[in-house]
Amino acid sequence: MKGRVHKLGDDINTDYIIAGKNKRDTYDPQVIAKHLFEDLDPTLYPRIKKGDIIVAGKNFGCGSSREAAPSVIQAAGISAIIAKSFGRIFFRNAINIGLPVLECDTSGIEDGDELEVDFSKGVIINHRKRTTLPAKKPPQAILSIFREGGLVNYLRNHKQFEFELE
């Protein structure tokens, strides 16, 4: 996947991604997507174009277990998230819904850069800066969920967890 970068800082929590109050009345991510990052930067959502990539510092998605957080990011058209590290539950949730999340040192990536991401190999190319960044390669278990578009499809097809563990 290829996309333009929206650069965010450290410790972006799930309340900044989507505040609890917005998901009280509905859990349809399309409906609440307009509130994405509202309390962090209200001008961000209108700037997101389909395929764009979020790049953040450490601990992205810390806080609540709300799956709305990655779902709304996905619904807004974001194709991948790259961060120094992720909140644990956010990371799982993103994998489960088939939203690519990769860990790498993001300090050299800037707002507006063009990235090309190979999720299964864990390789990121920064076209504007002409650099290649190594990311942590996802384990097989994660890739097998991912290949089928997320855990919903995976379990619909397999009924049980069947993947090889390393």
Added chain:
Amino acid sequence: MGKTIAEKIFSTHCKKDVYANDLVIAEIDYIMAHDGNGPLAIDIFRKMGGEKVFDPGKVAFVLDHYVPSPNENVTRIHDTIRNFAKEHNCQLYEVGEGICHQIMMEKGNIQPGGLIVGSDSHTCTYGALNAFGTGTGSTDFAAAMLTGKLWFKVPETVLINLSGKPVPGVYAKDVILYIASLVKADGATYQAMEFTGDYVTAMNMDGRFTFSNMAVEMGAKAGLFEFDDYTRDWFERHGINLENEPVKSDGDAGYSLMIQVNAGEVVPMIAKPHTVDNVSPITDVLDTPINQAYLGTCTNGRFSDLEIAHRILKGKKIHKNTRMFVAPASRKVYLEAIKVGIIEDMVEAGAIIIPPGCGCCVGACNGIPGDGEKVISTANRNFKGRMGNSKAEIYLASPATVAASALFGRITDPRTLL
């Protein structure tokens, strides 16, 4: 090689010897969802082709986040859960029973040595009962409901060794906020925490729940305690039979990090807006005016928390510029507090009692602060917008500090009222 509590619990739940960083598929003992994430989980369960839950006796739903329902949309969400629970014969805890985590523990759904997943990040609270509770999102929850299993990476463990004697006016919440200031909001990410040491063995269960509850605020997957006489007594008092062997870590277990804390030197602490690790001693923020005080949540809404606040409020009047909301963590806690007169005295003092549940913790109902207002709360999170208004500021503190601050309308050191 010796094992940590986490490694032992995962080993028994995947029936082989596993260690930190192994990827495993483990059997789950109990799964829980609430009205905040449950409906999405139900939807996903159906999309997975789910027709039957793997074991209805091991699945519970709790209505606690948006209670009583503030509008018809929320009522519809509650009904979705009610109908699903009925159709699949799962346990349903209705509006007014209390906060999901308190209910899970009080109703006997958590056993020592168990592996529990909940659609809520504070599922780690069960660590105080020597169980590995951990939060998941709705898709994981649905997968667990369908298969009774989930994939995990066995976490490394951070060992926190606490020495020192308890100091009057300083509570478990102060100590865990102090630990958060050392470990930071991401210091234990992907890892478990184990709490041990003289200070811990002398700690009552409500204090341990506060500790375990806050583990996720440092990124941890679980916040574990060993089982001891206090734990046994807690199970007995709640009339819960022990069905599982408790789990102890081995002397030669491997830890990713060990932190020594002298809890005897900790003073009342405050987490300032807008992160839980933005912690300072109360003396740095004394006299900050407070518009709203909140006593409750799965961190500090238990009987001893109410008791501590009551000692400060009894026979006094809450400041005229401050609203104080109190939400007992469960119906059981509420009843106990009524029976000993705590609730009556609190109402006399001017507090507003809201039904057992999450109250205004997550900003969906029951007391949303105004623009520019300052809130002092016993909750676990003070993210901007957490309580429903991003223009409000949230300070986190112990029940004693919250009660003392409500009384004077400004941040007040509870040690001055002892």
